[in-house]
Amino acid sequence: MKSDVNKTTRGIQSRNREEVTTRILVAAEKVFAEFGYAGASISRIAASAGIPKSNVVYYFETKEALYRRVVGEIFDIWRAAADSISVDNDPIRALGEYIDTKLDLARTRPYGSKVWANEIIQRAPIVQDYLEDELRSWTENRITVIEAWVQNGQIRPISARHLLYAIWATTQHYADFTHQITTLNDGVELSDAQWEDTKTAVKDLLLSGVALPGQDGVVTDG
Amino acid sequence: MKSDVNKTTRGIQSRNREEVTTRILVAAEKVFAEFGYAGASISRIAASAGIPKSNVVYYFETKEALYRRVVGEIFDIWRAAADSISVDNDPIRALGEYIDTKLDLARTRPYGSKVWANEIIQRAPIVQDYLEDELRSWTENRITVIEAWVQNGQIRPISARHLLYAIWATTQHYADFTHQITTLNDGVELSDAQWEDTKTAVKDLLLSGVALPGQDGVVTDG
DNA sequence: GTCTATATACAGATAGAC
DNA sequence: GTCTATCTGTATATAGAC
Numbered sequence: 001m002k003s004d005v006n007k008t009t010r011g012i013q014s015r016n017r018e019e020v021t022t023r024i025l026v027a028a029e030k031v032f033a034e035f036g037y038a039g040a041s042i043s044r045i046a047a048s049a050g051i052p053k054s055n056v057v058y059y060f061e062t063k064e065a066l067y068r069r070v071v072g073e074i075f076d077i078w079r080a081a082a083d084s085i086s087v088d089n090d091p092i093r094a095l096g097e098y099i100d101t102k103l104d105l106a107r108t109r110p111y112g113s114k115v116w117a118n119e120i121i122q123r124a125p126i127v128q129d130y131l132e133d134e135l136r137s138w139t140e141n142r143i144t145v146i147e148a149w150v151q152n153g154q155i156r157p158i159s160a161r162h163l164l165y166a167i168w169a170t171t172q173h174y175a176d177f178t179h180q181i182t183t184l185n186d187g188v189e190l191s192d193a194q195w196e197d198t199k200t201a202v203k204d205l206l207l208s209g210v211a212l213p214g215q216d217g218v219v220t221d222g
Numbered sequence: 223m224k225s226d227v228n229k230t231t232r233g234i235q236s237r238n239r240e241e242v243t244t245r246i247l248v249a250a251e252k253v254f255a256e257f258g259y260a261g262a263s264i265s266r267i268a269a270s271a272g273i274p275k276s277n278v279v280y281y282f283e284t285k286e287a288l289y290r291r292v293v294g295e296i297f298d299i300w301r302a303a304a305d306s307i308s309v310d311n312d313p314i315r316a317l318g319e320y321i322d323t324k325l326d327l328a329r330t331r332p333y334g335s336k337v338w339a340n341e342i343i344q345r346a347p348i349v350q351d352y353l354e355d356e357l358r359s360w361t362e363n364r365i366t367v368i369e370a371w372v373q374n375g376q377i378r379p380i381s382a383r384h385l386l387y388a389i390w391a392t393t394q395h396y397a398d399f400t401h402q403i404t405t406l407n408d409g410v411e412l413s414d415a416q417w418e419d420t421k422t423a424v425k426d427l428l429l430s431g432v433a434l435p436g437q438d439g440v441v442t443d444g
Numbered sequence: 445g446t447c448t449a450t451a452t453a454c455a456g457a458t459a460g461a462c
Numbered sequence: 463g464t465c466t467a468t469c470t471g472t473a474t475a476t477a478g479a480c
Contacts, residue, residue: 016463033343036260038257039260041455043455051464052464054457055465057456058463058465062456063456118343120401120402121398122255123256131405139406158427161423162424165392165395166392170387170392173390174387177342177391179342180342184361201384202384202388204381204431206388209428263473263474264473265472275447276448280447284475
């Protein structure tokens with residue numbers, strides 16, 4: 001803010017700023033997921049990032065601002081995952097890709113999913129504006145696409161909205177409820193093969209009711 | 223504990239104890255759901271129950287003990303909801319009833335569902351024993367039933383485990399993500415008619431892939 | 445049984461040394 | 463930019479008056 005000094009070293013400092021910022025964001029995503037917003041103390045986030053807690057405050061000013069950054073990231077990632085849902089694409093293939101991508105994210109970014117779940121469970125006290133400004137219109141657009149597929153006779157006349165909710169619920173379940181799933185898997189995390197089985201099973205269960213009778217390609221997909 | 227005194231009034235006191243205990247449990251379920259374990263202070267629970275906070279401590283001793291009671295209740299209710307999953311019952315009818323009951327509970331006991339979700343998201347720091355002692359064997363029993371249905375040729379050869387997870391995920395989504403669903407419903411809670419539509423849509427989506435080709439009765443059910 | 449007062453710990457955020 | 467010291471508030475739990 002009061003810059004001027006150290007102008008010559010700004011390049012190095014900027015890179016350092018970015019590195020530290022990223023470290024904090026990664027740590028924060030995990031700690032917010034595992035302890036909830038209230039239970040995630042700045043000192044715990046700092047300890048997880050390996051820096052003093054006042055450093056966290058210095059880079060993000062407040063706990064809430066840091067939290068919003070974390071939530072915003074997973075929100076953006078999920079939106080990009082739905083790119084395949086477009087009128088020009090084949091419905092079963094597009095929905096299958098969406099499920100695959102969401103399940104890959106459930107495995108690779110489980111903490112982000114958990115933070116989002118926590119926030120919604122608690123009635124979005126901090127990111128309600130995201131829901132109203134962005135999620136709402138985004139969702140309506142996807143529903144319009146799915147309804148167009150129904151109109152065109154490309155899929156069975158299912159409820160587009162509830163199909164979307166079912167895909168969200170099921171794919172995110174494998175992230176949010178990882179601990180329960182692991183416990184029911186004799187305490188060991190799902191293997192690569194089990195994750196592949198999961199993808200196949202989820203697509204089979206959710207898309208068999210969507211595909212037209214006799215249509216194939218639900219399970220057998222790259 | 224050091225009883226003896228006031229023996230004649232014990233009947234009245236016991237009834238009062240039960241009343242107050244219930245008030246606290248109802249308040250606690252809501253507050254734990256809306257603020258998470260760490261964010262749910264005893265004073266907030268007490269305020270919600272309309273009593274002084276030391277009273278809450280008197281009846282439940284610790285915040286953790288109170289929390290365990292709350293989690294245990296929803297766990298028991300959900301187990302009872304799966305009574306219909308029994309080899310002697312018709313699969314599609316039984317699974318449809320299970321989905322209906324879970325969705326009814328999503329509407330009537332959303333806070334319990336949220337508390338459970340929160341606890342699992344945070345890796346069951348307090349009720350891990352429930353998962354290992356009770357949930358595990360209970361789940362395996364249900365999977366055995368569904369696999370028997372497959373063996374008997376009563377349903378398609380789906381993955382029993384992932385079907386169960388999909389039912390849990392989808393039905394609980396309507397409780398845990400109520401706020402998101404409400405926001406996407408223009409800010410108003412689902413109406414009676416919309417809840418009926420939800421039941422129909424969820425059963426249609428999840429059970430179309432389970433029923434044998436040409437089998438009906440998935441959607442058309444009392 | 446009920447409630448006030450309090451002990452002890454830790455939270456978020458800030459001031460200011462370096 | 464980084465970190466120590468500290469201010470202020472609130473948490474759980476307990477002691478003990480009534």
